[in-house]
Amino acid sequence: MLGEMHDVLHEFPELEGKIDEMRASNAAFAELMDAYDELDAKVRQLEELGTPVADETIEEFKKQRLLLKDKLYELLRT
Template identity: 35%
Template sequence: MENHNLTHEFPELEDKINVLKLNDETFKKMYVNYEEVNALIQHYEEGEQNHTTDEHLTELRKKRVHLKDDVYSYLKQN
């Protein structure tokens, strides 16, 4: 299973991520939202019994990509 945590996705921005999630409420909300979606995807992917549909899992993955794009844009602007 791939690791999609933000610090793994953007290792070069790890310090900035850590500072912003402590000091910037907007970024913190984005960070928490991304990590919650990512954790839900991991839960479904790791579970022996998949309690969701393939369509739902695909939608969650799409949402994660959009959230990651938003986080990256925010990191580059701030």
């Protein structure tokens, strides 16, 4: 869906405390969060502004975002 929220806190509200804790104490996790947030913002901007971009490009961004989200979730569950 266009403009749909995919930030990590929105995706995993039950883990908000753990997300905040890990972001503050784990540099690797914080770096992944920053990369995820940047990519999520880029995807939303492309979708909302209707910026001309190849379908393959935006789909690749979405796949990268999903992989980052999976890595973040894995770290949160350990």
